[in-house]
Structures are given as C-alpha cells and as structure tokens.
Amino acid sequence: MQALLRTAAAAAALTLAAGAHAVVAAPFYESASFVDESVANGDYYIDATRFLGAGFTVSQAEAVSAIGGNFTQYGDGNNIFGAIVKLDGNGGLQGQLSANVVAEAVFTPTGGDQSVALNTVLQPGQYAVVFGSGLFGTTGSSGLVAGQAAIGSPSFLQYDGSGVSAFTGDTLRVTVNAVSAVPEPASALLFATGAMALGLLRRRRA
Numbered sequence: 119m120q121a122l123l124r125t126a127a128a129a130a131a132l133t134l135a136a137g138a139h140a141v142v143a144a145p146f147y148e149s150a151s152f153v154d155e156s157v158a159n160g161d162y163y164i165d166a167t168r169f170l171g172a173g174f175t176v177s178q179a180e181a182v183s184a185i186g187g188n189f190t191q192y193g194d195g196n197n198i199f200g201a202i203v204k205l206d207g208n209g210g211l212q213g214q215l216s217a218n219v220v221a222e223a224v225f226t227p228t229g230g231d232q233s234v235a236l237n238t239v240l241q242p243g244q245y246a247v248v249f250g251s252g253l254f255g256t257t258g259s260s261g262l263v264a265g266q267a268a269i270g271s272p273s274f275l276q277y278d279g280s281g282v283s284a285f286t287g288d289t290l291r292v293t294v295n296a297v298s299a300v301p302e303p304a305s306a307l308l309f310a311t312g313a314m315a316l317g318l319l320r321r322r323r324a
Contacts, residue, residue, distance in 0.1 A: 142297065142298055143183045143184065143295045143296070143297050144295060144296065144297075144298065145293055145294070145295055146180055146182070146294045146295060146296035147172075147174040147247075147292075147293065147294040148269050148291070148292075148293050148294075149172040149266070149268070149269060149272035149274070149289070149290060149291055149292050149293075150266035150267050150268045150269055150272060150289050150290065150291040151266065151267045151269060151291070152188055152231050152266065152267075152291060153188070153263070153265055153266045153267055153291075154230075155188070155190060155191060155229070155230070155263045157265075158263045158264050158265035158266065159264055159265055160263075160264045160265075161189075161190035161192070161261030161262060161263045161264055162261055162262050162264060162285075162287070162288065162290065163259060163260075163261045164198060164249050164250055164251065164259060164260045164261055164262065165250070165251045165252070165258075165259035165260075166250070166251045166252030166257075166259075167252075167278060167279065168250070168276055168277070168278050169215065169248045169249060169250030169276065169277040169278075170248065170249060170250070170262050170274070170275075170276050170285060170290060171203075171246050171247050171248030171249060171274070171275055171276075171277075171292055172246060172247060172272050172273060172274050172275065172290065172292045173205060173209055173244060173245065173246045173273040173274075173275055174244075174245055174246070174247070174273075174294065175243075175244055175245075176240045176241065176242050176243055176244075176245060177242055178242060179239055179240065179241055179242070180239070180240045180296045181237075181238075181239050181296055181297045181298075182202065182221070182236060182237065182238050182239070182240055182294060182295065182296050182297075183235065183236070183237060183295045183296060183297045184233040184234060184235050184236055184293075184294075184295040185200045185202065185223070185233065185234060185236050185247050185292070185293065185294050185295070186200075186231065186232055186233030186234060186292070186293045186295075187200075187231075187232070187249060187262055187290065187291050187292040187293060188230065188231050188232075188262065188263040188266060188290075188291040189227035189228070189229055189230065189232050189260050189261065189262060189263065190227075190229060190260060190261035190262070190263055191228070191229025191230065192229075192261070193226075193227050193228075193229070193258060193259060193260035193261065194258050194259050194260075195226065195258070196226065196251075196256075196257050196258030196259070197224050197225060197226045197251075197255075197256045197257065197258045198224075198225065198226075198227060198249055198250060198251045198256050198258045198259070198260050199222050199223065199224050199225075199249070199250060199251065199253055199254045199256045200222065200223050200225065200234055200236065200247065200248070200249050201215075201219045201220075201221065201222040201223075201247070201248055201249075201250075201253075201254075202219070202220045202221050202222075202236065202238065202240070202245055202246070202247050202294070203215055203218045203219055203220065203245060203246045203247075203248055204218045204219075204220055204243065204244075204245055205218075205243075205244040205245060205246055205282075206244070207244065209244060209273070209275075209282075210281070210282055211277075211281065211282050215248070215253075215277050215282070216253055220238055220240065220245070221236050221237070221238035222236070222253075222254050223235065223236040224254055224255065224256055226258065227258075227260040231291070233293065233295065246275055246282075247292050247293075247294055248275070248277060249262065249292070250277070262290040262291070262292070263290070263291065264288045264289075264290070265288060265289065266288075266289045266290055266291040267289070268289045272289070272290075274286070274289075274290055
C-alpha cells in the first residue's frame with residue numbers, strides 16, 4: 119500500500135514539475151455578438167482611407183492570440199490588415215496610427231465571423247483593435263457588417279489618416295482572444311490523486 123501511495127505522490131510531483139497544461143484561447147474582448155450579414159442590412163467599408171475598430175481596456179497583462187470580426191462577403195478579395203494600437207489616456211493617438219501599432223497581422227477577409235492569429239502580450243492600458251488597408255503591404259478593401267448585437271457599451275472608432283474619431287453610426291463586431299493555461303483533465307486528476315496520497319503518507323507517519 120505504501121509503495122502505491124509513493125508512486126501516486128511521485129506522479130503528482132512530476133505533473134507539477136512538467137507544468138502539464140492545455141492552452142485555451144477565449145474571447146478577452148467582444149464588442150458585440152454575431153449577427154449574420156443576410157439580416158444585418160449592410161456593412162461599413164474598410165480600405166486605405168478609413169480604418170474601423172473598437173477601443174478596449176486591459177487591466178492586467180494579457181497574452182493575445184488572435185483578433186477578428188464579422189466581415190462582409192463582398193470585399194475585393196485582396197488582403198487587409200488587423201492591428202492592435204496603443205491609445206493614450208484619453209482614448210486618442212499620439213501621432214500617426216502606424217507609430218502606435220503594438221502588433222499587426224495581414225489576411226484576406228472571406229466573409230462572416232473570421233479571426234487571424236496575432237501573438238503579443240498587452241500590458242495594462244488603453245488599446246484599440248482596428249482593421250484597414252494601405253499599411254503593411256495591404257491593398258484590399260472589405261467591410262465590417264452592420265447591426266451587430268452590442269455586448270456592454272462598446273466604444274467604436276474610425277481613423278481617416280488625420281486622427282481617431284468616434285464611430286457612432288452602428289454596432290460592429292470585433293474580437294480579441296487571449297490565451298490562458300488551465301490544467302488538462304488527466305493532469306488535474308493525477309494531481310488530485312497525488313495530493314491525497316501525500317496527505318495519507320503524512321498521516322501514517324504522524
């Protein structure tokens with residue numbers, strides 16, 4: 119019996135040492151829930167003359183894994199960019215948008231709810247996720263679908279090359295996913311078994 123308990127305890131220690139975790143990507147920020155374009159009545163264009171997105175606040179460091187949104191199916195088939203931009207304390211920009219980009223990704227929107235991988239760690243502060251064209255080698259155009267179902271009180275913005283301004287005409291869907299490490303079910307069970315074994319060993323020695 120003691121040998122069995124010691125084996126379980128050793129397995130628990132190995133589990134902790136190995137740090138066995140499953141990395142899970144979950145929405146950190148969603149401006150709205152998805153409404154299909156067929157019932158949403160249009161979209162708002164994205165190209166080299168106008169970028170669209172939404173502002174959000176980070177209260178503790180977040181490991182971002184992807185950004186996305188609900189894109190129109192009627193783009194021109196060329197690529198656009200998605201970027202996370204650092205805002206100042208008033209929700210604006212100091213200088214050009216390109217000078218405040220924290221991380222960016224280039225992709226081709228194909229319509230519907232779509233995300234693109236973007237890996238960065240955001241420190242506490244104010245940010246925006248924006249989509250547009252004309253930067254980072256992109257030449258395409260697309261749109262964010264109108265009439266999405268707002269989550270909370272989202273703060274939408276647009277950038278036309280001269281600065282950031284509020285976009286108040288409609289509700290758009292943009293998303294930011296962050297990763298978190300959680301114990302795998304098998305690892306969690308093994309750890310629990312090992313912890314029990316350690317407790318029993320200590321009790322028998324007392």
